[in-house]
Amino acid sequence: MPLWSRRLWLRRVVWWGGAVAIGLAAILFADAADGVAAMRKAIIRHDPRWMLLVAPLGFALSSFLTRSLFRGAQGSGIPQAIAALHMTDTRQMDRVLSLRIAAGKVLLTVLGIFSGGSIGREGPTVQVGASIMLALGRLVRVPDQASRRALILAGGAAGISAAFNTPLGGIVFAVEELSHSFEARTSGTMLTAVILSGITSLALVGNYSYFGHTTVALPLGRAWEAVLICGMLGGLGGGLFSEILVRAADGLPGAAGRFLVRRPVLFAAGCGLALALIGLVSHGATYGTGYEQAQQLVNGTSDLGASFFALKFIASVLSYLSGVPGGIFAPSLSVGAGIGGAISAWLPHSPAGAVVLLGMVGYFSGVVQAPLTATVIVTEMTDNQGLTVPLLATAFLAYAVSRTVCRRPLYGALATRFLRTQTSSAASGAEPASSGPASSEPLASTSAPSATRSSGMPPV
Template structure:
């Protein structure tokens, strides 16, 4: 009996002890998720600092961006193409592509050096006024961290690890844990399996606990008490969903067209990428100098619109152009936050059509519709808007607008943006 018990103990140690695969897999996930939370906080702090520094510069010297922004664009694209070509763009398409070949992704699409340089270049982009966000880069660096922790502990790398890292990145970037889970389901995962479910939820919870513990239970845009009557909610959600989906779908269509089509513009972009980036910087700088509101993520402008303050009707179209030009320039950086700001601008135009309704509620419907049109992930869009504005009681009208926007966006762009962009990273070397 004792010999049998001893064998059972030894077998149990081999199966779940410190040297076992199960133990190493759990340690890689938990340790990696903790690091993800810390890195996401540090990245957010650096990005906010860079945005504030540029806005102060633009306020003190209005025309300085006309020189700084174009040169900055050209320099960032040169560094990206020379040292980390796989760091270009959002970061989310890279993770989608990485899930197709996880065994080789750790030294290509989710290499720590590539992801770290992407974060540095995104902060630099904000420092020169680029209309980029930190969410896509956070997704890529988060997946890279989890991949590195698994490689360090000699744990086989699966697609579910990439998906869990990406979900944790979204959750940590906005302090939106539910959005991280739904984003993993809608965007990153082709099939939703039980193993992936456990990895995603564990990674999101742990990274979320780290960010909440260090930064507090903040709401990205602050609490918004959005409310409409049933008849108004139905009417506005229908119009917002249809028009917002068309607008967001147009953004996706333009970005995919510039990425893959062949014409004089795209040929020039491929043949002279540094000069093309310089010209893009000139356009972004001119828009920023003329408006004073389109730099970086435009968080302040979006936040003021959401809270009901008056804003010019041209902000939404100006931010749309600034973001699309930044996106096609080849700079590393996300489009989540700039798209939310553009959506707020669209919602502001929508409120002009419904001046007697509560401004905050109309703006949120416009935001969720436009954002859904861009990313074609309605559940993620609804939960991100609800969690970043604290308007969880307004989720039903938001869902209605998002579902309509998802349908209308397909009239303009059949292919989902991130999955379309991911094609360019398939088989990356």
């Protein structure tokens, strides 16, 4: 179109409004999550045993609503956004990233957090952001796939940026994880969306750092032992977590898989009961996103104990297996902070605060296998550029170790599984997880997962 085309400027104004809407949605999502977390804490203060009832009922309700009213809202939302980038059928793309599914994603994630699920809101915000931008694309009748893909990338990047208040992290996430490339056609739309969503967040909640401001440094010498140890342990732990989730997406083995197929709502209730029991053991530390616990570890004000990271790890696995909507970003950061806090006592030459941040970036990089994204997000969340080089070294070491445990990047593997599920459902005439047929186009930089077993499959 000509530079001063009326239609072109109409699209731009609509997309700018979409970026502002994503910022508003992320803020409201965060407020709702914080509100229900406060309600859950009030229940625990009254009597922690109430969670033995609240968690199973909440998970059962979330599973029922996901499978009946909001099919396609399950999981973190990032695999759905990645899968949509590789769809060629525009109607299918619109169904996967519909505003109805996005609304259900927010509602059910908030319900899961209230019920004590070890889940986060950042991944779901990616799906919400992509859905908002794609809906506006339909409004102005964007005709070509390249422009729709640009809108999905822009919405996903703006979602991460607004959720964490990390604009650079949003851009790097879109390049490294969502698209695996940086194309001139998409870069302008994405950068503009990130900037405007960030301005919206800045105007309404101020210029904050997710975990506050830290000035801790890691001097050269023996202190760098922490880089090696956190990179190794974070990569092993993150790779194990990803491998469990990828294998679970292909189907649970034995009696558990058969029970999941026959009684998915009861299975979710059982996961909720197990989470409540873990919460009682941890005195409530494993419930919710883990933001508060991670912040305490970063600031050195925590008395969580060495078992926290293991219990939070198990709680995160159970939350995923239940099939309730929710992300893994915040819980992964919490587990990583727990790893760093647990080993800091064994590293007297390394500042404890630095070890916590290295553990955080190591485990997070091991889970998502996106070392640049992990480094930039942790750096921006703590407002600490002095640790950039140690964080980078830890993240890339963790990435290499994680790849030996889990050969398939988590989000790419789940996105491939999502597409295959839709394809098989369409071929059999059944309604797919988020409606509509699926493209069989392979995902970039992602190897295909193994064939689906018949023992049951948690939603991706």
